[in-house]
Amino acid sequence: MTPLLIAFFSGDETPVAASSDDECIEVTIDGTQFRLSRSDAAELQDAVGDALTERTEFFRTAGEYREDGTYEVSRCGADSAGNAKxxxxxxxxxxxxxxLPDEFDADDVGRTGITGSRRHMIVRHVAEHSAFDCEIASRKPLRAEKTGGESKGTTSADDATAELPAD
Structure with a gap:
């Protein structure tokens, strides 16, 4: 990744300015000036646009950063508004x-104003997304547990709901 792209994706509120003339585009990021040909600037614009509208699919849910700055959680393979938040x-x-409490279910998510089957979708999404220290604790009833920074994948949903052998 070029230093210019790294600067754009640094995650902070770095001041950015741009100007153009007939030959090039000048972009200033946090006091550092980059001079780009129009074709390089167009490639950068495409790369930034793609990153801003990134869609990530997980096992059952997907998350999408949309052009308007919103974030949409949806069910994989679903295409109706009832399958998205x-x-x-x-x-x-x-x-x-x-x-949410350390252990939560769809009812807890529902208390935040999210209704219907979207409550379950949100429980699954935070358990699947790497930005959240959370995993599915049980599938029936669907319940998730915050892990407090433990590695995801230490307990699968099948392990958490598996029946223990009789003594």
Whole structure:
């Protein structure tokens, strides 16, 4: 990744300015100036646009950063509005997750105003997404547990709901 792309994706509020003339585009990021040909600037624009609208599919859910800055959680393979929940941004989903108890289910998610089957979808999404220290604790009833930074994958949903052998 070029230094210019790294600067764009650094995650902070770095000041950015751009200007153009007939020959090139000048982009200044945090005081460092980059001079790009128009074709290089177009490639950069495409790369930034692709990153801003990134869609990641997990096992049962998907997350998409949309052009308008919102973050959409949806069921994989579903195409109706009833199978999606749109947040103002990813941080809104993060705040929802932070308000949930250490062990939570769809009813807990429902207390935040999310209704219907989208509650279960959100439980699954935070368990599948690597940004959340969470995993499925049981499938029936669907319940997730915050792991507090432990590695994902230490307990699968099948292990958590497996029947123990009789003594």
């Amino acid at each position: 749109v947040f103002r941004d990813f941080e809104e989903l993060r705040r929802l997750y932070d308000r």
